[in-house]
Amino acid sequence: MTEDMIRERVKAELKEKRFRHVEGVVQTADRLARIHGANPEHARLAAWIHDFCRQWPKEKLVQTAKDMNIEEQYFEMPELLHGHIAAGLAPQEFGITDEDVLNAARFHTSGRTNMSLLEKVVYLADAIEPGRKYPAVEEIRKVAEEDLDLALALSFDNTIEYLIQRREPIFPLTVIARNGIWRKVKESRSEQASFDIK
Numbered sequence: 001m002t003e004d005m006i007r008e009r010v011k012a013e014l015k016e017k018r019f020r021h022v023e024g025v026v027q028t029a030d031r032l033a034r035i036h037g038a039n040p041e042h043a044r045l046a047a048w049i050h051d052f053c054r055q056w057p058k059e060k061l062v063q064t065a066k067d068m069n070i071e072e073q074y075f076e077m078p079e080l081l082h083g084h085i086a087a088g089l090a091p092q093e094f095g096i097t098d099e100d101v102l103n104a105a106r107f108h109t110s111g112r113t114n115m116s117l118l119e120k121v122v123y124l125a126d127a128i129e130p131g132r133k134y135p136a137v138e139e140i141r142k143v144a145e146e147d148l149d150l151a152l153a154l155s156f157d158n159t160i161e162y163l164i165q166r167r168e169p170i171f172p173l174t175v176i177a178r179n180g181i182w183r184k185v186k187e188s189r190s191e192q193a194s195f196d197i198k
């Protein structure tokens, strides 16, 4: 399937506003990939498909996830299932088989530890595409141009703070990923005496 065909297939599946978000993620993922040396075509593919199942009803997500044998832990938070299902459908639906592309779609909402460069690019593109509006977004946009790991750490913190404020559960692996990326950011800067965030 060509990228244009994938675009049209995704467009047919989503409401206009959601599709505009996806277009924003594609554009941002392409840009971040070029800046940071990831594969821009792979970044765009993962971005096109990441929200393919975003508008499915919860029952359909849960049933499909069971049929696909998606890991038990994701069922506790059905908001996290759509990326996994999109990745599971992608070989058949779009002819996409590259594991890194599939994982970038799979983990775009929760993140995970030891994310690949492409996974970070797509996670952040989803968080900072031009349609996103939240207090920290400008700071994360700016940092994402220069330091992908720091931007990822800030983005995890932002999501976790948002969920806490709303008294929502936090997926435990996001917290573990958050701790890991902050450790990596701090270690890589430990020689710089002036390292200071905020």
Ligand SMILES: Nc1ncnc2c1ncn2[C@@H]1O[C@H](COP(=O)(O)OP(=O)(O)O)[C@@H](O)[C@H]1O
Pocket: 051, 054, 077, 079, 080, 108, 109, 110, 126, 159, 163, 168, 169, 170, 171, 174
């Ligand atoms: N780490 C997380 N743990 C638990 N719930 C989360 C987590 N990240 C996001 N969510 C929930 O999933 C929903 C979808 O996340 P969001 O990033 O806005 O959408 P999308 O994955 O479609 O880009 C959010 O409204 C939030 O409630």
